[in-house]
Amino acid sequence: MAAEIPSSHTSIPPTRFPTHHGAADVHPQARILCDIVATAPAHEVEARLASSLIEPEPEFIQQVLKHSYNSPSAAAKFFRWSGLERSHTPYSWNLMVDMLGKNKLFDPMWDAIRSMKQEGLLSLTTFVSVFENYCIAGRIDDAVMTFGVLERYGIQPDTVAVNSLLSAICREDNRIGKALEFFERVKGKIPPDADSYAILLEGCEKEGNVAKAKVTFGEMVIRVGWSPEYMYAYDALLNTLVRGAQGDEAIKFLQVMKGKNCLPxxxxxxxxxxxxxxxxxxxxxxxxxxxxxxxxxxxxxxxxxxxxxxxxxxxxxxxxxxxLDEMAFHGAFPNSLTYNMIFGCLIKNGKVREVGKFFIEMIKNEWDPTPANFAAAIKMLFDGDDPEMAIELWKYMAKNNISPRDDSGNAVLLGLCNLGRLSELRRFVEKMIDERIIISESTMTKVKNAFYKEGKCAREIYDTISRKWKSSCLQA
Incomplete structure (x- = not known):
């Protein structure tokens, strides 16, 4: 590498990249070298490396480079020092190129690439790193330019290379347009494969671009056909449609995919x-x-x-x-939530007969309604002219000690008030008071009205109940 990297490169946050601290797979001697690279003043790096008397084995060099991305200037000096006695491996060179690109030091990065070319060490892996780092830096056009000079550096611009650049572009936000623009330019010369389309469709999914996803998928089917192996592409298309509130389109595509034996x-x-x-x-x-x-x-x-x-x-x-009926056939046995959701829906829709039948099925399968569903069902059953089933629900709660029962108890009393069934009302309200069930003031007002309109004797009964209720409230 001919270019000198400025040691005053201060735009890189000191904790941007992982270091050797906390990394378990770093050799002790490599740790010493990492510390020198990370802490030594720029003009002392090579002298301190030499005084360490550590032989820079290829394994050590790679470990130091991997953990020195925060110190590109010092890492470059280490790279030169460690390469004085032996040639660097292609992997070490690629790490150096990636480090420079990650730090947006693109001129030194190209100097390193030219050095690799002279030594015959370049591969597509080198340029995949370049694609990625240009795209991360927002320099999509430079990434595309790099693809255009691959042959000059002895790299065949094949489908894998195309896909590598597409992937780098699509990983960035709001870049699917740029990816498709590049794709349109090269697909006539370099045949795309299923991965090419999968990458583009995943980019459309990320961006939520339904229109481009459908066009891209249509072209994919024409060029590469159908295969269960292309599931990533199908998933990306379907996810884009579903997230884009294109339910009809998603269902249509699913039906076609089913016919092609290509369901996700x-x-x-x-x-x-x-x-x-x-x-x-x-x-x-x-x-x-x-x-x-x-x-x-x-x-x-x-x-x-x-x-x-x-x-x-x-x-x-x-x-x-x-x-619900098919669940058991698939080994998915309904639980309390399953039953209570359906029970609550029946209640909400005033299905009086169905509520009673479903309650019986629930307890037969040993799943009780929730206290809230009990209360709602009791109210609905009274309103729907099935007070006997409402009372059955209440008795079941009492027998099985289901709590809290306050709302259900109030619903029973209000239902009996509305029906004018005073003897039952008296029996229930007294028992509820004895059982410390909280009866609201509004419910007691309704109870009072129901008794008071039946004459003096009924009023006296209510007054007795009222005194007992007030005493219970004071004790609570």
Missing amino acids: GLRFFSNALDIFVKQNDSAHAILLWDIMVGSGLIPDLMMYNVIISLLTSNNDIDNAFRL
Whole structure:
């Protein structure tokens, strides 16, 4: 390397790159050399290296270079010193080129590349590093220019080289346009492969560019056809469509892929399902689900609960029941959450008869409703003219000591008030007071009104209940 690297290169933060500190795989003698490179004044580096009396073995050289990216000037001096007695390996040269590029020292980087050319050590690996570092620095045009001079340095600009540059460009934000521009220029001379399109499609996915993803995928199918081996590309396209709220398009592509025996794996379906949930898109979620299950992929309990949650929140009870019925066949046995989501949906939609039947199924399978669902169901059943089932739910809570029961208890009392069933109302309210169930003032007002409108005797009964209730409140 002919160019001298300025020792006053102060634009690099001191902790930007990893050092040898804390690295377990660094030889003790290499650590000594690392310390010299990191701490010695620029004019003393080579003298201190020489006085260390350490023989710079190739392994030591590589370890020092790997852990000296924060000190490119001193590392360059170490590189020259360690190369006085023996030639550097291609790997050491590539580390030096990468270090210079990472530190945006592009002129010295090219000096190193020219030196490598003279020694016949250049490879595509060297230029992959150059592509990456130019792109990281935001100098995409320089990365493309580097590709254009590969042949001058004895490197064949083949498909692997194209893909390396595409990958470097697409890793940066908002660069898919630049990547496609380069791709359009070279694809006529250098045939792209499936990886080329996968890289571009992943870039479209990162950027959320649905239009470019569809065009790129269409070209991919024409050029390289279909194969299960191209799954990365398919996943990228589908993820772009799903995230872009293009549910119809995603489902269409999935159906075509199924016909080509090229469906993605369970991971994609799980991720896509999560996205549809965030979009509250139950219609496309159930279509996605049916394609997945119909293709032999087996969802787990978590996935079942995710989609059942989405279906029930959108009041799609029929599909929620359908999935519940199929769960056991796939070894995903419903749990409390599964049952309670469906139970809550039935309650919300006022399905009086179905609530009673489903409650019986739940307890038969040893899954109880949550206290909140008990309370909501009791209220709904009273309102829906099935007070007997409402009372059955309350008795089940009491028998099985399900708590808290305060909301459910209040719902029972209000329901009996509305029906004017005073004898039962008296029995229930007194028992609830004895059991320390919190009865609200508004509920007691309704109880009072129900008794007071039935005459003097009923009023006296309520007054007795009221005194007992107030005494219980004071004790609480």
